[in-house]
Amino acid sequence: MAVITAMNVCKSYGHLQVLKDINLEIQKGEVVCIIGPSGSGKTTFLRCINQLEKINGGSLWVNGNLTGYRIVGERLLELDEHEIARQRRATGMVFQRFNLFSHLTAQQNVSLGPVEVLGQSPKLAASQALELLDRVGLAHKAGAYPAELSGGQQQRVAIARALAMKPDVLLFDEPTSALDPELVGEVLKVMKEVAESGITMVVATHELNFARDVSHRVVFMADGRIVEVGKPDDILRNPQEPRLQKFLSAIATAPRPESADVAVSALGQAL
Amino acid sequence: MSAETLSGPRLGVSEVTLPGIDVATATRIRRFKPWRLLQLALAVGFLVFIVNAFAKAQIEWPVVGQYLFAPSVFIGLGFTVLMTVVSMVIGLIVAVMVAVGFGSHNFVVRWIAKSYVWLFRGTPLLLQLLLWFNMALVFPAIGLPGIGYKPTVELMTPFIGAAIGLGLNAGAYMSEIIRAGLLSVDTGQYEAAKAIGMTRGKALRKVIFPQAMRVIIPPIGNEFIGMTKSTSLASVIGFSEMLFVVQSIYFNNFRVIELLIVAAVWYLVVTTLLSIGQHYLEQRFGRGFGTGRH
Ligand SMILES: Nc1ncnc2c1ncn2[C@@H]1O[C@H](COP(=O)(O)OP(=O)(O)OP(=O)(O)O)[C@@H](O)[C@H]1O
Ligand SMILES: [Mg+2]
Numbered sequence: 001m002a003v004i005t006a007m008n009v010c011k012s013y014g015h016l017q018v019l020k021d022i023n024l025e026i027q028k029g030e031v032v033c034i035i036g037p038s039g040s041g042k043t044t045f046l047r048c049i050n051q052l053e054k055i056n057g058g059s060l061w062v063n064g065n066l067t068g069y070r071i072v073g074e075r076l077l078e079l080d081e082h083e084i085a086r087q088r089r090a091t092g093m094v095f096q097r098f099n100l101f102s103h104l105t106a107q108q109n110v111s112l113g114p115v116e117v118l119g120q121s122p123k124l125a126a127s128q129a130l131e132l133l134d135r136v137g138l139a140h141k142a143g144a145y146p147a148e149l150s151g152g153q154q155q156r157v158a159i160a161r162a163l164a165m166k167p168d169v170l171l172f173d174e175p176t177s178a179l180d181p182e183l184v185g186e187v188l189k190v191m192k193e194v195a196e197s198g199i200t201m202v203v204a205t206h207e208l209n210f211a212r213d214v215s216h217r218v219v220f221m222a223d224g225r226i227v228e229v230g231k232p233d234d235i236l237r238n239p240q241e242p243r244l245q246k247f248l249s250a251i252a253t254a255p256r257p258e259s260a261d262v263a264v265s266a267l268g269q270a271l
Numbered sequence: 272m273s274a275e276t277l278s279g280p281r282l283g284v285s286e287v288t289l290p291g292i293d294v295a296t297a298t299r300i301r302r303f304k305p306w307r308l309l310q311l312a313l314a315v316g317f318l319v320f321i322v323n324a325f326a327k328a329q330i331e332w333p334v335v336g337q338y339l340f341a342p343s344v345f346i347g348l349g350f351t352v353l354m355t356v357v358s359m360v361i362g363l364i365v366a367v368m369v370a371v372g373f374g375s376h377n378f379v380v381r382w383i384a385k386s387y388v389w390l391f392r393g394t395p396l397l398l399q400l401l402l403w404f405n406m407a408l409v410f411p412a413i414g415l416p417g418i419g420y421k422p423t424v425e426l427m428t429p430f431i432g433a434a435i436g437l438g439l440n441a442g443a444y445m446s447e448i449i450r451a452g453l454l455s456v457d458t459g460q461y462e463a464a465k466a467i468g469m470t471r472g473k474a475l476r477k478v479i480f481p482q483a484m485r486v487i488i489p490p491i492g493n494e495f496i497g498m499t500k501s502t503s504l505a506s507v508i509g510f511s512e513m514l515f516v517v518q519s520i521y522f523n524n525f526r527v528i529e530l531l532i533v534a535a536v537w538y539l540v541v542t543t544l545l546s547i548g549q550h551y552l553e554q555r556f557g558r559g560f561g562t563g564r565h
Contacts (some may be wrong), residue, residue, distance in 0.1 A: 052462055081470050089468040099463035103481045103559050113467035114476055145559035158463075165467050 003047060003169050003200045010057030017262070020056070020224040026169070031201045033211035033232070035265050036221035037145045037247055042204035043096075045221070046171045047185040050091045051084055062090050063168055089117065092162030096174045097217055098154040100146040106157045108134060110164045117165070125164075137188045151261055152183030154191050169200040176207060182264040208251065212236050220244045317492045329389055334529040335546030338520065339536060347516030348537050354433055354502045354512055356543075361438025366445035371475065373450055384446070391443035397442055397504055404432035405510040433505035441498055448490045492549035512549035513537060 006027040011019035017042050022031050026032050034042045039215040047053040048060060051067055060067045067087055069076040079087065101109050110129035120128075133139045136156040146154055153189075155175055161168055175191065176184040188210050195201055195214050205211060211232055218235040222229045228241045239245045338344055367388075373383035390420035391399070406413075414420030456479050464474035506515035517530040 050466055052465065065295060085465070085468050085470045088466065091461075091466075093466035095463065095466075097459055098455075099458060099459035101478055101482075103478075103556075112477065113469075115431075117468040117475060141474065147559055161463075224486065 001029070002026060002061070002097055003030075004062060004202070005061040006045075006049075006058070007046075007061070008058030009048065009055050009060055010040075010052060011055050012050055019048065019055070019223050022224075022226055023153065024219065024226060024229070026200060026202060028168075028200055029198050029242060030213045032143035032203070032217045032219065033196045033215040034125055034202065034204045034219045034221055035206070035208065035211060036227075036246075037062060039223040040050050040154045041224040042221055043173050046093070046173050046202065046204055049169075050093050050171055051088055052093075062087065065090075087115075090168045092156070092165055092170045094162050094172045094175050095172065096175070096178050098146070098151070098158045098178070100149075100154050101145050105143050106138060106149065106160075109146070110160045113161065114164045129164060132163055133157070134195075135163075137186070151179045151227050152186045155179065155187045157217060159187075159190055159194065163194065163199075167199075168223070170194070172201065172203040172205070174206065176205070206251075208236060208248075222247070248267070269270055277442050279507065279526045284511075295451075323335060328528075330474065330532070331526065331529055334526050335532050335536075338517075338526075338530060338533045341505045341520075343516055344533060344537070345521065347459065347513035348541075350510070351502050351512040351537075352541060354505065354510070355495070355499045356438065357434045357483075358502070359498055360435035361434060362441030362445050362498075363491075365439060365442030366449050367447035369442065370449035370453060373446075374453065381485075383498060391440050396436070396440050397507065398507055400436040400501065400504060403427065403436040405427065406432075427507050429505065429510035433502070433510045434507050436508075437498065437501060437505065441494060445491060448494070449483070449487055451514055452485075452487035456482045465563055481556065484551075485560055488552050488556060489547060492552075494547065495545050499545065500538060506544060 002025040004024070005087050006022045006024045009019055009022040010017065011199065022045060034044055034045065044159070047154075049062065049067075054068060065087065066076075068079055068084065070083075071077075099114065100106075104112060107126060107129045107155075110132055111122070111125035114125040115122050118221065124163060130139060130142055133142050136159055138153060138156055138160070138256060139155060141149060141157075146157070149157065156175070165204055174193065176187050179187065184207070188207060191201075191203070192214050203210075217229060218232045219226055220235060220239075220241070221242050228235060228244050235244070237249065239248055318511040365555065369384045369387055373379045375381055375384075404427060406427050410423050412420040413423050413426055453475075460478055460482065461474055464478040502510075502512050503514035505512055506518065509515075513534050517534045521527045
């Protein structure tokens, strides 16, 4: 069964329609990358899946459950805050700006959800948090506060925090775009390892190399619509839609991240 | 200082050679700060003036010493401290409810919160104390259906009147402090808390409030100190706190200044202790945020 099903999902802010008839099915274990120009609605779509935003039309299903409502006969009953919080446990979110809890250490960031939401014992949660931090290569930073960590380290803690809730699907909203170029690699590496563990992932990203190497399917969005969906090779090497062709060629001619990396390492050698 | 020069590593910039200096060992020239000296002179002069004035003044210092530890003064002090704590607890509870109510999705709740602040911030504290104490004129009896009624005069003792009056007034001010604290926390924190499945209440308790504390504590400490002194207003409704006590003493023996000094000393002791407590609380909630020095 599909983990996520979007049926004609519409979302608008006032008069601005941001998502227009989104139809998408994401299967268990699938890694899906969403690409598209700025303002195309990638973030909004992820936030709708996680119910940080409410959709205005269509329906969104996670694990076969309608999000935001209970079906009563032929009618819908809006879920209350507690029920929505419960539904959210199925989805984990990694934010562009990390959003680590700044008053807690890395380890406490990871264990807070299991203790407060899942009701795990603090001791068990703490030891599992340490294991997860180890998995993202940060066991030695367990006692550090977010302000004491680099951007890349913060994002890896954020991934561990999301994993700690054992969600059915992990949502990533441009997890590397707030990072310095030399820190992008460490986060992508962790994400790749997480993807290989078989968890369902939806990743809004500008990292086309990651999309090509890791994802099973790539979704191209523009202007609030899904324009083209397909295997990474088809989408990235053999685009059909003119909008996608334009998008890819614009990225190809822009200064590539690799060149930034080369510049950085050259600088490093020079110093 | 050594005159020897080090030729710096070639940076590919220019051929300049720079003197070999180590800031750790080099002898330093003291900077002459005439302003500092003037400040010091002024401060010392002022202190001498004050001490001199008090020495010459007609103050019977032995009387001050005698009443400083008088049992009746201690009782007044005890009531001052007790009233400060009680009314601050009432005020903080109300303030938190009002501040959270401001962010509610329910417009009735928001409206109640706003009206409360409007009413209690918009009228003088002294007037509010008198109103509470004279409640009996408006509501002769207070009670709940099924539980029974009591005459308001019996219920509204000076203590109860002062606690309600001071507490609700402070609550209106402190709700704004707490609201500012909640607003100071990035919305991303709230979203991250929701994303791991927390409800609004849990997110507030576990994520938002602990971070807002850093911003809330300094002005609340201020309010606490202010309240210590505001309790003296309750003397007008016959609450026997410290000022009330020393006044009733000097009405008999006419040692006005001496007894006011006694009260001042004790107020300073209490507020100093509160400042120290505030310092420790700030350290406790400042974790993860650096020192706050600029
Ligand atoms: N809270 C909001 N209120 C009004 N408009 C919004 C809001 N959030 C997003 N939008 C608008 O919705 C559109 C889609 O935004 P969204 O953030 O989903 O795009 P995106 O594809 O994630 O872009 P980017 O690649 O720049 O992150 C934009 O036009 C944006 O201005
Ligand atoms: Mg975005």
